Amino acid sequence: MSRLQVVSGKGGTGKTTVAAALALALATEGKRTLLVEVEGRQGIAQLFETETLPYEERKIAVAPGGGEVYALAIDPELALLDYLQMFYKLGGAGRALKKLGAIDFATTVAPGLRDVLLTGKACEAVRRKDKSGRFAYDYVVMDAPPTGRITRFLNVNDEVAGLAKIGPIHNQAQAVMRVLKSPETEVHLVTLLEEMPVQETADGIAELRAARLPVGRIIVNMVRPEVLDAAELDLVRAVPRTALAQSLSAAGLGGARRGGNAEKLVDPLLAQAEEYAARYALEHDQRAVLGALELPLHELPLLAEGMDLAGLYELATELRKQGMS
Amino acid sequence: MSQDQERDGARRLSSARVLDVDPLLDDPETRIVVCCGSGGVGKTTTAAALGLRAAERGRRVVVLTIDPARRLAQSMGIDSLDNTPRRVKDVDGDGELHAMMLDMKRTFDEIVEAHADRERAAAILNNPFYQSLSAGFAGTQEYMAMEKLGQLRAQHDWDLIVVDTPPSRSALDFLDAPKRLGSFLDGKLIRLLTAPAKLGGRAGMKFLNVGMSMMTGTLGKLLGGQLLKDIQTFIAAMDTTFGGFRTRADATYKLLQAPGTAFLVVAAPERDALREAAYFVERLAAEDMPLAGLVLNRVHGSGAARLSAERALAAAENLEESRIVDQVGGKAGLRNSPDTYGSSESAGTGSPGSRAAARDEGSPAATDDERPADKRPDDEPSVDRLTAGLLRLHADRMRLLSREQRTRDRFTARHPEVAVAEVAALPGDVHDLAGLRDIGNRLAAGRPELPETTV
Secondary structure (H helix, E strand, C coil): CCCEEEEEECCCCCHHHHHHHHHHHHHCCCCEEEEEECCCCCHHHHHCCCCCCCCCCEEEEECCCCCEEEEEECCHHHHHHHHHHHHHCCHHHHHHHHHHCHHHHHHHHCCCHHHHHHHHHHHHHHHCECCCCCECCCEEEEECCCHHHHHHHHCHHHHHHHHCCCCHHHHHHHHHHHHHCCCCEEEEEEECCCHHHHHHHHHHHHHHHHCCCCEEEEEEEEECCCCCCHHHHHHHHHCCHHHHHHHHHHCCCCCCCCCCHHHHHHHHHHHHHHHHHHHHHHHHHHHHHHHCCCCCEEEEECCCCCCCHHHHHHHHHHHHHCCCC | CHHHHHHCCCCCCCCCCECCHHHHHHCCCCCEEEEECCCCCCHHHHHHHHHHHHHHCCCEEEEEECCCCHHHHHHHCCCCCCCCCEECCCCCCCCEEEEEECCHHHHHHHHHHHHCCHHHHHHHHHCHHHHHHHCCCCCHHHHHHHHHHHHHHHHCCCCEEEEECCCCCCCCHHHHHHHHHHHHHCCHHHHHHHCHHHHCCCCCCHHHHHHHHHHHHHHHHHHCHHHHHHHHHHHHHHHHHHHHHHHHHHHHHHHHHCCCEEEEEEECCCHHHHHHHHHHHHHHHHCCCCEEEEEEEEECCCCCCCCCHHHHHHHHHHHHHHHHHCCCCCCCCHHHCCHHHCCCCCCCCCCHHHHHHCCCCCCCCCCHHHCCCCCCCCCCCCHHHHHHHHHHHHHHHHHHHHHHHHHHHHHHHHCCCCCEEEEECCCCCCCCHHHHHHHHHHHHCCCCCCCCCCC
């Protein structure tokens, strides 16, 4: 596995959840991972049920086997001040710049600068070593912007290096790109088995490839269990209603007679089966589309009770089982 | 047993007010409907469905979409980007539906062209900093959506404008980004970058001057001299148009507070989406912006909501177990169908509708005592197995439903004043007018999909 794992996906596909599960999966067996948030949503804190994360690397979870997950919510403004301080000892000037709105400008309006800072901070964590020369983190997992913006986000180099042709920003952008375009990085896309997310995944992969960014794997999230297969669905359509009513009645759900409680269940249950069948067919098609992309494909189950901390560990175990660590 | 079914009805603390969509769309005073919400909740589809419904109810509507799915855009004939509304064909009724897809860069270019003379406009349009700024990064899309909305409103060609908002990480970006860009274009930094020469000679400004040369020096160091120069040139060229920018941004913002505007917050019944929705509701209230209600998309209901997940699973297990231990009593095999059950049965026909039509009138009264009791080969799938499958499907549905219910109730407990329209989930995506019409019907149905308390 590459040391920088970038996780993107269409909005609503659960990319933060998958990034967190991946950070946990990679941390098992004594490894140390850093989970990085770049969009200021505090999604990681919510997932791990901790208080709001500051701009500071802190331990948020212990993985099975003693590994550790650290988390960092990157604040572009603080990252910039950090950066000014680190490279130019510009603490005071930084404050003055802030007063003038320059920091605001740099982090919200200046083209790409914000993204340079965000990716820059992540890459710094990837390269950082401790005194003994060991990497500070075995893996860095980034909860990245959505598929529609990921290529632009990661590919700040062209833009910024093109705009700022010399100077430290230029150098910084190029250093970041060296990490992002190397085998040290993998960009994974999270999707659902639905048309739009799958389409966006296909488009996103094409864009990443065109920009020569390393595409990793496709992770299909929230996969519903198969309750009835295609053959069974055909059979459901063929069974007489009375037979179903009797069967429901035999299961202890009331009378099978017309108007009986079991009989009244037949129509709604069949309607739900039709909805399931339509979805089943659609999912089948979308799996085929994803299959044609010829990338390693992982599937994570929909957790019936919704996402919580226990569910996160469950997904991490699942990722490990599927060899994604 | 039936008592159990009563008791298993869905639990719900308080009923949310139901959002009545049609009166909102029909009211001639309603001039702008803004659909906002976090990414992936179906904003674009909702905006398109509302636009179509309003048009088919007689209004002259334009829908401004930001980033529609390709097939949806094609179905409305707006898959080519030309930044002007196109009339949508095959709309029923007397009204009209026009639709357009926002071209952010072109909108920006048009503002520049409208505010600067030709020479200056050309200088701006060719400036590398401008090209990057207008091609879209944080804020530009939101700003341009607002700008386009202002333009459409000023044209008086439509009596209703439905706006989709840009896909952003947070629903609030839509309100904040234009201000951010506006305050940048109008701010101290701009003056700093353009003005040092003017201030240079004045006495008493010495301190400021030192600060400023340090600033520009720092910025130059940081950004590289070339970029700083590009920015300065850009700003100098834009100088005269800034006032215009600011005024326009303010005017559009005021438009959103006007009585003819209605905000619809769109969400899916998921924790994150509804949390964003709640923030947005609070924010709209703080900004005096009129909220019409919440559209809750992709909600799952059930016609058999009285049968709980637990009982459905227990019944399914019951069927599966008894099949193993007792192959004889009370099992109806497929082999028996359809003749065992009377000629009026329509076995093997398509939809649930046709099945529902085929009542078992005239067939032998099917009571628990009279079930056929003949044996079938083990390898043949039994009706019981299929029934168990149906019950398991139902159990999954009920778990999903109660999760959605809990999520929604958390929102309504926090914001009981917000009217809610629940839209049942469709198995697939919408990419034609018929699909949009269907969504419109679901939106306007005026009844909650998730069941009410049945205590």
